[in-house]
Amino acid sequence: MKILFASQAIDGHFNPMTGVAMRLKDRGHEVAWYTGPVYADKLGGMGIRHFPFRRATEHRADNLNELYPERATLKGPRAIGFDGEKIFASNVSHFFEDVREAALQYPFDVAVVDSSMFIHRLVSHLMGKPVVNFVAIPNMESDPQVPPLFFGFRPPRNPVEKAIQGLAGLLSDKVILRPAAQSYRQQHSAYGQAVPREGRLTDEPYRCSDAIIQTGPESLDFPRRRVNPKVHYVGALLPYRAASQSGTGSSGFPRSYPTTLVITQGTVDKLDQDKLIVPALEAVKDMNALIIVATGGQGTKALTARYPQPNVVVRDYVDFAEVFDYTDVFITNGGFGGAQLSLSKGVPLVVAGINEGKSDVNARVEYAGVGINLRTESPKPADIAAAVGKILADPGWKSRARKMREHFEGADPAEAAAAVVEAAGRRTPG
Template identity: 25%
Template sequence: MKILIAATPLTGHINPLLAVGRAAAARGDDVLVLSDALFREKIEAAGLRFTAYADNGSATFRETGLPAGPERYRREFQRRFIDPMPGQAEVLRGLIADEAPDVIVAGSLFLGVLPLLLDAAPRPPIVTVNVSFLFLDRPDHAPVGLGLPPARDRAERIRYAALKAGMDAAFTNPVRAYTDGELARLGLPPLPASLPHSIVVLPDLFLQPTVPGFEYDYGTLPPGLRFIGLLQPPTPPAPLPDWWPDLEAANAAGKPVVLVTQGTLANADFGELVEPALAALADRDDRLVLATTGGRPVAALRGPIPANTRVASFLPFRDLLPRVSVLVTNGGYGSVSQALAAGVPIVSAGLTEDKAEVNARVGWSGAGINLATNAPSPDDLREAVTRVLTEPTFRQRAGALQAAFASRDAMAGILTAVDDLARSGPVRSGGAGLAVPLARSA
């Protein structure tokens, strides 16, 4: 089978799809990965074929001329994900003609698949693998993006509806109109719903890498949506840090281990989370604190490293998380999912990108504490970590989610979905969320 993987050039987006590609290649499939040339070495090191499109720094674009708020987030989203869409679609069409893939597997923010999904022309089946929270429109009328838990009563639903009207005017509707304008220039129809909702309902299958217990109740779900559990990213080929024996000693002694991370994207300023977290826990000799700089140099941390702290640029989360007592994170979806799959409770603090929504689910699920800020104080972090370590309900709830994750084999689910769609052959889009199989030639 020939599989074309289309990945947004961000580490947190590449890694899950790289895991899919390696699993497919291991069973004999011919896998070609499309992303920016920055990831060529990483993808080819995984034994996969690679082809590039020019992202031109879109995925990492940051708007520095505006304060945090809807206008800044709208401009960033448009520049990062919508502006590359026409070029991505053109490259995809060329690869379909040249490579004749049986299935396309795309990350959820690789929007170059949308023109194919809205076009009436024949195409391969398309599977979208989400890399974030489930961003369907909500039945309680809460706006997507503000990090609001499910409404508890009618008064809250009314308040949410008012907030949604404001969010629609400032962000959702302009983003949809901007996307529709790009689609119109390609001679294609507009989106059937808001952009986030359309991303979920248009593909032939939409795979959500979590368990239902970490998602809100959306009522009737789209027919192509499947919860698949944890999509474990590959472990980086890096040696264990030289302080690893300190971790083993802490585990043997029953000493709590706190892991701190700002991920690989929103880590330009460690003063937002990592540094205040290290300061908050610096005087606790009864705890071992671990921190990762997400690929940045360890020297980027300002000030002396506390005596109870060990730092590394990268850490192997698959090996590390079973040894950790609590994760302190700004809310990267991959890190949160890996922690919960390992039964690790969480202290979260982050509002940028998708983090307000991810962290709201941390608090709502009962598996941790959401501080709901980009800049938590050392005092707040100290109190939250202490609560998560001493109040058993957080670990109990994280343990329940761990059991739910353990009951689902994400990779098997993905490969089964790919096989099922490949057997159906080429399809023709027949409307939002509908695809009509085409008869195979004899």
């Protein structure tokens, strides 16, 4: 079977797909990938044919503010609306034309498409190809019991909260995401594709795919009234690592401390370390604990000089799969991949993030009782210290995180995802 993966040029979208791609290769399938030029070397190292963006703009974690200087000044709903239109909706027709061109050289049998590319309807309806929607973020399909996206709501507990969330949903649909939805409809109209009025823009990848690979366990999602049989919760999908890359991530970390804390601000919103990394270090630097900081390659040298304490170790990148084996609390802005990996090891979290969908991840962490949500992207050191102290003092937090770990154990996520792709490739697109 010829399989085409297609993803944004953003680590949090690309990386979770790599383990699935390599598992499919191991199972004898031919795999190619459509994504940004930034991943050319990585794909080459995996032996995967690369079709780089040609018409599409390459949106990366490190170039968004360069492409759109005004983005750095936006907060909350305005930031969500801007990203929806500029980063996601604007590229739909460019993505599709690139994929259609790639198909002339690589006539694929099934496409595995990043949910945020929004080309599922075009690939399925115009190319007649089975499509698997790959969701590297929380389940975005609307449901009467699930709060509207991007506000960080938990399921409503009373009529007042339900009314507030209903109004927020209308605000999201009619104002915040309206430019993105209009752009999406206009681009589809140019191809003669009518987009249903019911539902939300974020429902489209679910509506137009033959199957959905949803990362994370179902227990980390909110309860739903409607069960979509096409959605397969597969667990924590880790980035592919060659055998030679294993076992090196924790070298140099002292193990003589009674407690280990891990801090990260993610891979996208990492430029201003005063948001989370610095206040977190100020909160915990004097604890009798090993403090491991992953900067994502931003300001590592300066941060090391600023915090020379022997218990603070600052790295560009950290092998979370290794260090979470002995971590007590994970302090993060709420990237979904990191949150899943933390919980797959039974590690409770302190989360502080708003943009890029982080508020929805953090609301799920809070709802599941496996972490403390500070509900801001710029927490105060005192609030971080209090949250960390609360988790360390109450064994219930670790107990619930370990209970969640059971939902990750047993199944092989890459194997489960590969099986979803294979089954979709054998079906007629619908």
